[in-house]
Amino acid sequence: MQIAHEPLDFRYVLRGVSLEGVLLNERLLSASFILSPNQLIETWPVSESTPLQAGDLDPLLALEPELIVVGTGARLRFPAPAVHAAALTRGIGIEFMDNAAAARTFNLLAGESRRVVAGFVIG
Secondary structure (H helix, E strand, O other), rough: OOOOOOOOOOOOOEEEEEEEEEEEEEEEEEEOOOEOOEEEEEEOOOOOOOOOOOHHHHHOOOOOOOOEEEEEEOOOOOHHHHHHHHHHHHOEEHHHHHHEHHHHHHHHHHHOOOEEEEEOOOO
């Protein structure tokens, strides 16, 4: 599924999501990663087979977002309340959704110049 058609005013654009991974600009990423509109962290040691832990959000929180979007893989998986609390106790909003919805949401928020950070769980 193609997501973005027009060039946006930031460095990274999510262009599609498939079972193989996430298309970022013209590159297919097939391992979990973290993304802000202008920064890519290609190594995020999480997977669909292991539940997210609060500490898994540390690299996303270090980017000082106002909102975090977490793509939990091909389908939505809700994490433990402690994962939500890791962001909410700092006054940072956090949303969990499947990767396709997370990609659309990230592009929308980044296009509005919001300080958004996304984490995508792949594999």
